[in-house]
Amino acid sequence: MTPPPTGRGRVLHVNATATGGGVAELLHGLVPAQTTAGTPTGWAVIAGDHDFFRTTKNLHHLLHGTGDAGGLDARAVAHYRAVLAPQARWLAGQVAPGDLLVLHDPQTLGLAPALAAAGARVIWHCHIGTIRPGADGPALVWDTFATDLAAVEGVVTTLPEFAPPSVAAHRRHVVPPAVDPDGPKNRPLSPDIVAATLAATGLVGGRPAADAVATVEQDRPLPPGVRVVAQVARWDPLKDMTGVVRLVPDLPDDVHLVLAGVDPTEIPDDPEGRRVLDEVRAARDAMAGPDRARVHLLLTSLRDETRAALLINAVQRRADVVVHKSLEEGFGLAVTEAMVKRRAVVAADVGGIRRQIEHDRTGLLVDPTNRAAVLAALRRLLAEPSLRHRLGAAAADVVAERFTMARLVRDYRTIVDRRAPRPAVAGPIVEEAR
CATH class of the missing domain: 3.40.50.2000 (Glycogen Phosphorylase B;)
Structure with a gap:
């Protein structure tokens, strides 16, 4: 893990892998773009074992309206928290009051209470969800992680329907991801x-x-x-x-x-x-x-x-x-x-x-x-x-x-600049994606 450079208004993104998958790909473009735009930004990657990632993949499916409810039992949750606990302590020692930590997807949500207690501002960016009526999986996840959700200042989702109902509307941001048209995956090729x-x-x-x-x-x-x-x-x-x-x-x-x-x-x-x-x-x-x-x-x-x-x-x-x-x-x-x-x-x-x-x-x-x-x-x-x-x-x-990276950088700047009270009192205003 590498903290961002010191300075006012620092941002640290935290996710589960540095390579492979949409979030890692997004951060490879977003982190340097935010830094270039004047926001000191870093990126930390958590570690986990097979059982940890088996649980987080089940969380991924549950939030999509599928998954195994029985797999999210007390033992699985306890192991999830045990894996994250030392990493939360390390991260808490790297941040200063007022720093903004953006936790991406279910793998990192369990870090929120310790980081908020250390004085950091914590945002959870959930890139997944379902709009299918009657899906029970999301409700189970929200219930299991109620304490963690209470610790975050705000939640970022792609669609309003993806947000946890327990998070008040004024603590939600609606921000779709983006691509870099000039990056190697998208730039023009003859x-x-x-x-x-x-x-x-x-x-x-x-x-x-x-x-x-x-x-x-x-x-x-x-x-x-x-x-x-x-x-x-x-x-x-x-x-x-x-x-x-x-x-x-x-x-x-x-x-x-x-x-x-x-x-x-x-x-x-x-x-x-x-x-x-x-x-x-x-x-x-x-x-x-x-x-x-x-x-x-x-x-x-x-x-x-x-x-x-x-x-x-x-x-x-x-x-x-x-x-x-x-x-x-x-x-x-x-x-x-x-x-x-x-x-x-x-x-x-x-x-x-x-x-x-x-x-x-x-x-x-x-x-x-x-x-x-x-x-x-x-x-x-x-x-x-x-x-x-x-x-x-x-x-x-x-x-x-x-859907360009420039627009995503602007959306994150809005989140960074909005100094919100603690979650128990109030939080950021909804930012509707343009």
Whole structure:
């Protein structure tokens, strides 16, 4: 852990991993951007063992309206707190009264009481949630962490519905994430660079480079001129990568699917990744030969994050259509990344994605559980280049207006500058996202 530089108005972001996952990716851009904008900012990463991360992944699912309520028992919660206790003491010794600590997602929420007691201002930024009626998981989490939520000055969520009801409305901020259009994952790439980047992995013709930043699992490389559908996501059950693979037999014969995600063996805080990847492999292996040959799995490595980001950039630019078939989604960064590249997106009509895409104007929204609807949307975009162009152009305009890192820095500046009374008395005013 590294504290931010000393000075008035310091900010320290705290999350569970320095690489892999949307929060880490967001912080890689946000921390330097805040510092450049004049806010002294640092970033600390907590540690945890297998049982800790198994519990926090269950919290992740519970907040999405799924998960195992029985898995959040007294023993699991006690272990969660025991893992965080020494780290909370260390962090408390690094902060000064008035510093703002931003705790990201359920992995870090248990740090709040000790840090608030040390005099720090504490904000909890929850990037996940569900808007599905009748979901019991969030209520269980709010009840289990009632003491921790009482210790925070405010809560940041992507949608108002994601916020804990126990946190008064005047202590909530509504702030969607953002992307850096100039970062390696999003910056413009020429067609030649796209082709060369993909060739270096073996995804297209040629042998992979000795230092390739990804492993490709495929029967043969992408043939020249074929149409490509791509999904970029973690190997997580809520991303429904297996469901995407099973669409392939009903897509036109010249359409290939590329599924891309970080090698799950390199992500310590996500114990489900290997199992999901194995399920995807099994679904692919069960296909008839011609269909199996149209499925390409791309496992990127975190050994060189810049090159891996450029590879994902190239994959999305090679795609004719980007799909994001999440069953639940707090906010789809991969959706915004495709939008900034002017790609037409078929995305699940769930959670924060509804804030990103306006149906039939900046993309197509579908019920992710309705296979026929997903297929119809994909076929429509594949068959209509002019529609893809129209949706992609409008999508890029929306990202430039609403989902850039500059806007996120401004939103955080509002939070930093708002000096609120202690949580028991009052807190920050709601900041509606622009």
